[in-house]
Amino acid sequence: MKHTLSVLVEDQSGALSRISGLFARRGFNIESLAVGPAEAKGISRLTMVVEGDEETLQQMTKQLDKLVNVLNVIDLTRLPAVERELMLLKVSAKKDARKDILDLVQVFRAKVVDVSDEALILEVVGDPGKLVALEKLLxxxxxxxxxxxGKVALKRASGVNTEMLKSTSSGINLPA
Structure with a gap:
């Protein structure tokens, strides 16, 4: 099972190396890693996607918590969370296909950020499933x-689990 971990760390030299080393030593592949400044000065948020069973991930979370520069670790996998990813995609767009591609761009709320005679560069932001769907269609x-x-995610302040609502037959359609 894939797990999304949100890790707050102090901005210290070697912090990312220690975290990735912990996973590497235990044979875990980090499928996705996004790092950037968090809400407080001197703190960064790492959002990582790793695959493993519940028991192993609990052990890894405990070991992450023990690292010197790690302030907090949350497994967002089963929590209501907002997840987003950014993709830039360069697609061949010859004259005869360009209109069809631009129609898809509109449906996925993507943006055209570069145009040439032979190609378009698209920017699309959304949940990882949206990106995979657009890639497949293009x-x-x-x-x-x-x-x-790579995925970035935050626990929902509202506590509302929109994934659960999407799977119910209530007919409510919520934007992703």
Whole structure:
């Protein structure tokens, strides 16, 4: 099972290296890692996606908590959270296909950030599923390059689990 961990760390040299080393020593692959400044000066938030069973992840979380520069670790996997990712996608866009591609861009609320005679660069932000869906639909046109940020996530302040609401048959459609 994939787990999304949110880790607050002090901005100290080697903190990221110690965290990634902890996972590497135990044979864990970090599938996605996004790091940036957090809400307080001198603190960074790491959002990482790792795969493993519940028991192993609990052990890893406890070991992360013991690292000197780690302030807090939250497993967001089963908590109501907002998850987003950014993808830049360069797609072949010859004249005859350009209108179809631009129609897809609108449906996915993506932005065209660069245009040439042969290609478009698109910027799309959303949950990881949205990015995968757009990539799949654009593949027949010829994807030339992709750059993705990795997932960033925060626990929902409202506590509302929109994933659960989407799966109910209430007919309520919530934006992602």
């Amino acid at each position: 593949k027949p046109y010829g994807i030339l390059e992709i750059a993705r940020t």
